[in-house]
Amino acid sequence: MPLDNQKKVLVERTESILYYAESDLSKDHGAGWIGGNAPQFFDDQDDLIHEGNQKYLFYLSLVHPFKPESMISIFIPEDYEEYLKNNMYPNCSIKVIEHPISTESIKEVFTNPGLKKHTISDGTLSNDQKSMDQSFLIKVGGNPRLIQNEDYYFTNLMEDSFSFLFQVDEDGYPETLVQHDYNYPFGFGSLYIFAMIRATEIKHSVAGFWQFS
Template identity: 30%
Template structure:
């Protein structure tokens, strides 16, 4: 059984116009915003997926053309953005969509030590290189770990999503997200901390 402070999300077998989802058209709330010209939509965490979200959703964007060979792999200049917003269904427009990524719902999956989820919400990160100092800069600014996106959690070709992701976005690694909370435990902001691969 998954502890209440841990949430495991994986790619579902069908798409979703609202709620937790990955790829496809970004949320309508971003229509016409500058972020869609500079970044591509990756995923949305549904309201209440984690206690720190409350009634808001969180959408993740990756800088257009981002590569692990680039210099923007660590906080505060990392080429990934996290934006809190009110719940919003997918836009009718495809602006900001990631062409190399399928479109599907994100669903809760059972905790399994053998299987890494695509999204892991937990009290502590699961590091690949086991190098906690990667978080020094983001933690020095008062942020605490919230969740990570693990490329080991992409669907495999033999599953129901052949070629869901055209190429790994983070070098078959993980990107770790941190945030600062208010007195009620809700995050005020979410920032990407670093990539580990």
Template identity: 45%
Template sequence: MRDLKILKEREACMLFQTCENDSGNGWIGGNAPAYFDDKSELFREIGSDYHFYLCFVNPLDKNNMFSVFIPKEYENRISKNIYPNCSLYVFEHPVSKESLDSTYTEFGIVKHYISEGIFASEEQAFETPFLIKFGGNPFHIQEEEYYYIELEKDGYCFLCQIDEDGYPSGLFHSGTSLPFGFGAVYLYAFVTENTVKNPIVGYWQYS
């Protein structure tokens, strides 16, 4: 695992945007990774209908990627948007190609690829539109401690955020609402001396 200092020193981060060509770093919209073709039991255990949102390669471990799934119904997102009852799920799994199966596909989103990451200081990140900010510190829409205090008590650290301000034009079909009300999703994980484990969606905020 490399570049763990962006999760420990918190002075720099990696920024990801969308792009037209496949950079090998994942995608937003489209079908879920083929890894989930035989994993229907994951969602039966959750007990709700889910859409695939996006996936991206773990910049600290190029053999694995993170996939985020969101409840199909907005009410199921907004009613459970904070740890320990956040209804969004992230799974870390081996890198996988896009499935041919559209079971989890959200057809309101036009598939875009995720770009290669660029290193940036926290100051640069604050001035640069991004889809994903990995490492550094969270940029909150609502500066309320209750969003993260229980996470930190339980030993979780900020991992990355997915920001709707970084959506490109043309990502959504006409009439499709933004999944998070022009907001942001915040992922947390346990950060040890040489690895990151047990990633979860800690909370999401909206404007």
């Protein structure tokens, strides 16, 4: 993504980048994938993801929009109650890990049985105000589209110098994504990812909070 676009998306926040879930797996991975197996990078790294008796499931991997050599992968606790009660930074149970580009593993160590693998489309630049009225799977930059617009979600994040990076919105799920007899991981809600954003670098991506309707 050109530097001037990065400025519009993450500094001026007049533009955002939108991604969609596609069921056509005959394409390459596009900008990543949701559902399916975790990246091969996490093979034999159970200790990095699982915590004691708390098992984690793979959610999605997205090629970093401003670091094409990196990906951001998200894992959610297997126990819904765990991340329901720990839903806000600095105690958010959702794991966000930046790592080198990696293909999908053949191992099903972290695979979520409730999600059917879909490709994430390449990102398209959109006017941020217009994006508020569109359906999307992922929205990078601009301003977050919130379900509950409450200041307390942002208090600790702002104190620690985190800014909004992207959100994953379940309103953008295709009907084929969630397997029959399984629930939406975020209760038909949205997950908000934050990072420390500087003029020349973006680092320390974290799960800020998640909300549901």
